[in-house]
Amino acid sequence: MFDRRSLLRTGSAATLGAIALTAVAGGTDLATAAANNPDLLGDPSQDPSEQYPFPKRLTHQERLHLKRFDELDFVVYSGQQWSRLGESHSDTIRVHWPDGHYTDGIDRHIEDLKAQFVWAPDTRISQHPIRIAKDNLTAVTGVSRGTFSRPMPDGQGGFIQPTGQKFAINMVTVGLWNKRGVMDEEFLFWDAQTFMQQIGVG
Structure with a gap:
């Protein structure tokens, strides 16, 4: 298991693909995966600070x-x-x-x-x-x-x-x-x- 939030900040070209694959492997979509996993980013527009x-x-x-x-x-x-x-x-x-x-x-x-x-x-x-x-x-x-x-x-x-x-x-x-x-x-x-x-x- 990997730290998804950390992966987002590494600059890896495979980062977004890894997140998407995790969601697919779990049988869910990205929105549901984000809602169910605090390690994923939520909606940045909701937290301006x-x-x-x-x-x-x-x-x-x-x-x-x-x-x-x-x-x-x-x-x-x-x-x-x-x-x-x-x-x-x-x-x-x-x-x-x-x-x-x-x-x-x-x-x-x-x-x-x-x-x-x-x-x-x-x-x-x-x-x-x-x-x-x-x-x-x-x-x-x-x-x-x-x-x-x-x-x-x-x-x-x-x-x-x-x-x-x-x-x-x-x-x-x-x-x-x-x-x-x-x-x-x-x-x-x-x-x-x-x-x-x-x-x-x-």
Whole structure:
């Protein structure tokens, strides 16, 4: 038997697979396995105060990538310090969004990020429950929090009026880093349906 919570922090590429196999071997799904086993992580979005350590046995390069990603989410993104986005993103960054479309270039990405703060100016990320790094690849989970407090552009010239409801969405970012220590490609994942339900428009 292994310590699943410890495994999550080792940076092993097999970590998530090991957890999934344990659930399958026990004849249950991951949600049930987590509910029945205190060693598994619960829902990080429900506990904003919990902090999570870096995995062990990282190379210098892997640790640098993860530290830079922490700075990106906790300081640059949450503080809307857009002039610093080049510390973690290449000028030609390709960003893949949850709906399947992608954009090219840091300037376009900054505009997309700014748009999130128009209707939820208190948006922030302050937790990275799982950090995985292997060579030039990182996979990091986070919790995006905020409040739908201002009108949201609907993309057709109109606005969706704010509901005042708060959101706390679990998300994953996968990054491909180059030799200069910035990402050339970024993949963003979150559950859009849950997000829309939380802000009261889904």
